[in-house]
Amino acid sequence: NAGVTQTPKFQVLKTGxxxxxxxxxxxxxxxxxxxxxDPGMGLRLIHYSVGAGIxxxxxxxxxxxxxxxxxxxxxxxxxxxxxxxxxxxFCASRGPFSPYRxxxxxxxxxxxx
Amino acid sequence: xxxxxxxxxxxxVQEAETVTLSCTYDTSESDYYLFWYxxxxxxxxxxxxxxxxxxxxxxxxxxxxxNFQKAAKSFSLKIxxxxxxxxxxxxxxxxxxxxxxxLTFGKGTHLIxxx
Numbered sequence: 380n381a382g383v384t385q386t387p388k389f390q391v392l393k394t395g396x397x398x399x400x401x402x403x404x405x406x407x408x409x410x411x412x413x414x415x416x417d418p419g420m421g422l423r424l425i426h427y428s429v430g431a432g433i434x435x436x437x438x439x440x441x442x443x444x445x446x447x448x449x450x451x452x453x454x455x456x457x458x459x460x461x462x463x464x465x466x467x468x469f470c471a472s473r474g475p476f477s478p479y480r481x482x483x484x485x486x487x488x489x490x491x492x
Numbered sequence: 493x494x495x496x497x498x499x500x501x502x503x504x505v506q507e508a509e510t511v512t513l514s515c516t517y518d519t520s521e522s523d524y525y526l527f528w529y530x531x532x533x534x535x536x537x538x539x540x541x542x543x544x545x546x547x548x549x550x551x552x553x554x555x556x557x558x559n560f561q562k563a564a565k566s567f568s569l570k571i572x573x574x575x576x577x578x579x580x581x582x583x584x585x586x587x588x589x590x591x592x593x594x595l596t597f598g599k600g601t602h603l604i605x606x607x
Binding site for chain 1: 493498501525527535536537539542544583585587589591592593594595596597598599600
């Protein structure tokens, strides 16, 4: 089924470890973005991309890196995990001619201990 | 930077009644989009309704409608004939009309439906 696939669904990390959250879409969407959702905070934009090779920072980019080498994939990297990065992470995408139709992944629940 | 404020952390309504969720936003842009998303316990993000700022007519989707007051920067969601399946977190969101992407969300309103 067409959509946004996030892996893994759950992850536990130790402080200081690194990992990559994967996000892939098969809809040929140009725009992709990462969010984190903390209790009582709603979703906050971490990074976004408007096409392969083009990324930019969102509201809360510190501690996260992204790159966009292909249209399909937009991985989010945590270089040195901290307990403050414990959250649920969502990836979303949209096509260039769909200014309002975002497709969200099902989320990754990350716990940093 | 744009901000979105939802002043009601929780709302409760009787089944079949009408409820209105509030949202205000702050922006200096003239071209933008506003959204209401529903998030049930499954965490899935479901688009309920959206409004383009250049459209004066309020958007409507079946039992869901908005009251868009551009000058007041207000974007409330009205749910008519509330159903048990409407119980969820509701998020108001904003996206600018320029070349950037990504949504700015409010903190959400937890909607409880009383049977």
